[in-house]
Amino acid sequence: MALLGGQLVITLIMVSIIQKLGSHCSIAKWVLCSTGLKRYLYPTNEELKNLAGIPKEKHKKGKHPENGKVPKSFQIPRNLDITLETAPVSTLDVIHLKFYSDFQWLLDFSIYGTMVYIMTEVQLLCHIVPLNLYHVWCCLVIGFSFKVLVTLWVQYFKGEESIGERSTCIVTGFLYLLIAMMILIIDENTLELGLDNAYTSFNHTASIFMKNQGLSSSGPASKLIVKLCFAVLCGFFGSLLTFPGLRVSKMHWDALKYYKDSKILLLLANLSYVSPLLLASLWIKPISRDYLTVRIFAGATKPIMTPSAFESLRLIAIVVAVLLRFALMPVYLQSYLNLANQKLEIQKKEAGRISNTEFQKKVAAVFYYLCVVALQYIAPLIICLYCAFMYKTLGGYSWEGVYKNLDSEECPAPEPLPEPKTFINDEEKTIAQTAHEFHLALSTMRQIFTIEVFRGIFGLATWWTCFTLFSSTAMGMLYQSYFKSV
Template sequence: MALLGAQLVITLIMVSVVQKLSPHFSLARWILCSTGLTRYLHPTDDELRKLSGVPREKSKPKKDKRNGHVEQEKPSTFHIPRSLDIQLETADISSYDVVHLRYYTEYQWLVDFSLYASIVYIISEVYLFFVPLKEELNLSMLWCLLVIFFAFKLLASLTLQYFRSEESIGERSTCIVTGLIYLLIAMVILIVPETTLEVGLDQAYKSFNESASVFLEAQGLNSTGPASKIVVRFFIAVSCGILGALYTFPGLRMARMHWDSLKFCQDRIWLKCLLNLSFAMPFLLVLLWIKPISRDYLTVRVFSGMSAPILSPEAFESIRLAAVIFAVLLRFVLMPVYLQAYLNLAYSRTEEQKKEAGRITNVELQKQISSIFYYLCVVTLQYVAPILMCLYLALMYKTLGDHTWAGFLKGATPLDECSADLENHQTVESKSLTGEADLEGENILSTAQTIQLSLQSLKAVFTKDVYRGLFGFATWWSCFVWFASTSLGMVYQTYFTKL
């Protein structure tokens, strides 16, 4: 039996494509440089001197005694009025501008790798739709898991910056407080019965406990289960608190960009509707896991004039997965709008500064304007990483939980129709390999069979119920903190900032 088969072929082809295509095309670079984003340029010292009437200082030549050549002194710092009428110039963002930005490499790797992972996943799903998976490993799950790992790692790296800096006391306290709040919320949610919130953790624990006990007994070990239910729920709650802390500042940043985007598109009603729909989608996704107002209403209740519920359970699962994908795609489509709203902060801050009294140095003013563009990739990572985690957790929930995209179709699926053909194909292939195998081939086959038995033992422990519980709850929780953090940011923008 083939352990990898077509999955290995798909992965190897995609690795080759990545090596050949990466130097020439990058989705991450295209989003920043080819979607019409413009940045604001800070005024030069000469422009500031001319506007403020500060005379230009003559720089005295300075001779370097070591090298013998003459160097010019650095321009001195001077003060200008805050109310100075400064008109900022704009420029289109080019690839040469973003290359030197902080976290640009990490942002490019995450977005490009997620694109390749999605291609591998789509090809694998199409292949498995016609040829069901038997003894092969679904390597597309490894690609999805890597995307989740990279996104989590980058969010953790950005959050750790607040703990390493001595000036980020407020941000550090905010992360700790929100993490503890999310920990408390998770502990409360974990005791909610499955009749209300259908995350499937109870069935997952029951299935894992029973299969693990059988596995340990087969190995000659007496055990009633690997861990108690309380311990498992505690570690899940701690993980939820950590994820909530990582989502805090991305959510606050997203809320600020949404707030600014609405101000800049007052005349475009259709765009304003899309922005509000995009903001509300995480809340709608959270509701889809609340059983009384989603599954029971659509798959159990029979309305008057109808002989059956609106949806079948399979169709409901398909709609729920499709809703997650739609929410993520909508965020990606609106990404240039949100990023331009962030870049417009340079203009907004300059206009607000004109209403203030006092003076400011030329260096402080230039840093204030240029820092907006300097942190563009940091903001982009805060925008992209959470939605990628939600997307690929949902994809793993679908595949490992043995759900289907064809929930609306009735009758036999192509998987059922192809079972007999696959068994015949495997029988012919097995006979051919048996007739042509030599001693070395038998050794390889023996090793493969050993690995296969080990994988089958693991599959017996990690059943589809286990995956449905783990990834179902992970998907729902990521959508929940995605919505909660952005809602907290909108509350802050509404009540604690100037309109």
């Protein structure tokens, strides 16, 4: 109860921080407005007329243009020599952007969730508590990230102009479904996701729990059905990350071109790009665990690492990779904003004419979708980070290389709930009594969802997120290199 009370105090502190400082101190606003991002400004109608040699319209004497009247459209050559001016991105510019509120809420709330997680880790001093309030924060952050990705994904299924994007999402979804089905049949000695142990533990504990409740059951669904459900979820998640991966690969391709003179930045960018592949390889047993925890090299008396230290290495590597990508976020966003100038250079090589409004929309659209691109960049990273947090705490691991040993004891009988007290009204029910009942309900769930079950679920979630982060960007890089060669 004391631990639960401490968690309640931390939650109340964070809620007050969100209410008081959320509107004045925003990490999302700082990323967009205080990291040196520059947007491209489209030329006005007068500037376009001067460059194209179009004479200005003379107003008749005594008549003035009506307020709010849209100026007439005119045509300009596509190969017109135009130089776009730049301006720093300010707060007044971003508050009107599409999905800005979603980006600000998601990034800021994930930062607050990370603060809750750190505060709780310090408070618990590495004692494993299978279910606690900071897990609720983690689930909320993951849920909000999924909601944002689904919202962006649904946009491709609206309107007749997005037929190509819609078909791409469907095709990649089925492709990832096929890949997930092949991965889930790989033996645990090769790819250690922990699903087999998770199914065995859940089947055992669920059967005992149902017998204790007086229900006759032979256990949950078969392993084939369970893995098929996981494969469907993996395929859907892969479809969600299709266009975010294509976008990140395009920004990475452009960043390598714009920052080719900075060797350190290029090194960090390339390391950030391949980091999901390196993380996914840590779950391949022959090239990771066996190499680091079993093999004894010449001149040594024991392996490089212990199994517990290897588990901690995987978790720390995920945190470092996510932090590196977050640190490079302004570089990638600036590479995206430079797309306006790229479109202009491509247009100069085309023949024909274009209207002034169409040209201005082409330049303005790049900055208009800045927050959409930022969400596509940050949302998958947040999911990866918080899946790792859940994998660490619910899986019984630690940051110091010590983890909780699994026991094979049978599921104990559920703790009986105390006799309910009679209250005159609901106000007499104290917070402590509510917390106690909530704690008993969670204790009952702990009898079914053991550490092995959580290791299997979040081990798969963490590994699949890392895998799709790399595979989606790899497809985008192949796409970029193909069109570059053509």
